[in-house]
Amino acid sequence: MTEAAPEAVTAITPAPRLRVQSMKEYHPPLGNRDLLRLDFNENTLACSPRVREVLGRISAGDLTRYPEREPVETIVAAHLGLAAPQVALTNGVDEAIHVLFETFLEAGDELLLPVPTYTMYEVYASATDAHLVPVLAADDLQFPIERLIAAITPRTKIIAIANPNSPSGSVASRAQLLQIAHRAPHAVLLVDEAYFHFHGETVIDLVRALPNLVVARTFSKAYGLAGLRLGLLAGPVELMRWVRRVLSPYSVNSLALACLPPALEDSSYIDWYVSEVLRARHDFEAALDAAKLRRWPSCANFILVDIGPQHAEFVRLMRAAGVLVRDRSSDPGCDGRVRITIGTREQMQQAVLALNEAIAALKLGGEAQ
Numbered sequence: 001m002t003e004a005a006p007e008a009v010t011a012i013t014p015a016p017r018l019r020v021q022s023m024k025e026y027h028p029p030l031g032n033r034d035l036l037r038l039d040f041n042e043n044t045l046a047c048s049p050r051v052r053e054v055l056g057r058i059s060a061g062d063l064t065r066y067p068e069r070e071p072v073e074t075i076v077a078a079h080l081g082l083a084a085p086q087v088a089l090t091n092g093v094d095e096a097i098h099v100l101f102e103t104f105l106e107a108g109d110e111l112l113l114p115v116p117t118y119t120m121y122e123v124y125a126s127a128t129d130a131h132l133v134p135v136l137a138a139d140d141l142q143f144p145i146e147r148l149i150a151a152i153t154p155r156t157k158i159i160a161i162a163n164p165n166s167p168s169g170s171v172a173s174r175a176q177l178l179q180i181a182h183r184a185p186h187a188v189l190l191v192d193e194a195y196f197h198f199h200g201e202t203v204i205d206l207v208r209a210l211p212n213l214v215v216a217r218t219f220s221k222a223y224g225l226a227g228l229r230l231g232l233l234a235g236p237v238e239l240m241r242w243v244r245r246v247l248s249p250y251s252v253n254s255l256a257l258a259c260l261p262p263a264l265e266d267s268s269y270i271d272w273y274v275s276e277v278l279r280a281r282h283d284f285e286a287a288l289d290a291a292k293l294r295r296w297p298s299c300a301n302f303i304l305v306d307i308g309p310q311h312a313e314f315v316r317l318m319r320a321a322g323v324l325v326r327d328r329s330s331d332p333g334c335d336g337r338v339r340i341t342i343g344t345r346e347q348m349q350q351a352v353l354a355l356n357e358a359i360a361a362l363k364l365g366g367e368a369q
């Protein structure tokens with residue numbers, strides 16, 4: 001017997017929220033990356049061997065359970081000198097940003113964002129009904145403290161600051177962050193310390209004293225765990241209570257949770273990796289200066305370089321030489337600028353060879369640029 005054909009469904013495509021209709025899909029250029037990865041500011045080498053050991057011991061049975069985040073939050077909080085209710089683990093800092101925006105931003109609210117900065121703030125802001133207020137840095141790309149203070153209004157609800165910032169590598173000082181927190185007591189001040197280890201300065205201790213400060217950290221950069229998706233938010237208990245209502249209880253998976261304590265314990269691995277990158281950054285700065293390319297001072301594991309009108313060709317030539325770098329030309333105030341992640345000294349020697357070939361081929365540097 002033949003089955004009757006299903007009744008035709010009237011073709012109506014359900015419409016998403018208006019804000020979603022005006023959003024663009026964001027596709028970071030993640031394809032074909034089996035080269036020297038100087039494009040996403042990741043650790044370019046490996047995570048701690050202790051993390052690998054723990055991963056190897058995870059059994060099939062372990063994977064059958066739902067992940068339990070609280071015991072690991074307690075360990076992380078102790079590591080940071082905070083109480084467990086002040087810390088929430090997240091699926092990378094990206095989830096932390098998303099959840100914070102969903103928790104606090106309403107129609108009519110303003111999100112203050114010094115730009116250029118990390119792309120995902122704008123992506124997640126565009127999914128809310130809040131109004132994005134970009135605060136453009138001057139040509140030196142230093143933190144625009146005066147302009148930011150001047151942009152605070154009674155409607156300011158979140159001020160999001162990457163510190164160090166990407167793609168510039170510039171920083172806001174502790175005094176400047178305190179000034180902002182005091183000038184906008186009605187707003188949440190998010191300080192995203194994704195690149196903390198390369199800078200060495202933090203305001204995470206201030207979450208015990210300031211009622212409106214929230215600090216984000218990631219395990220994607222110095223720790224070398226970008227693939228596991230691990231981040232955290234630290235803030236006053238009163239704010240974190242709201243955040244936990246929105247945060248999924250299962251968004252940090254059990255592999256990530258198992259790897260976090262050994263990653264934290266192995267501080268000598270982080271110390272080694274960070275000092276290696278800082279030495280490599282010093283050498284790479286010298287190579288850029290010798291080539292007479294304009295660069296911006298960086299407190300992180302990357303450097304923004306002015307390549308000029310041939311930026312796309314430069315990125316293509318670097319890829320052809322086996323080195324991935326990131327064109328930031330479409331960022332506000334960044335036309336012609338390319339961001340180069342710093343890896344180990346050995347890796348950066350390869351990068352310098354590729355750089356010098358590209359410079360020669362395109363006649364870059366100094367007056368020629």
Ligand SMILES: Cc1ncc(COP(=O)(O)O)c(C=O)c1O
Binds near residue numbers: 166
């Ligand atoms: C400032 C900043 N915050 C957060 C992230 C992303 O962190 P995660 O991998 O934990 O989502 C990045 C990644 O480039 C970044 O530059």
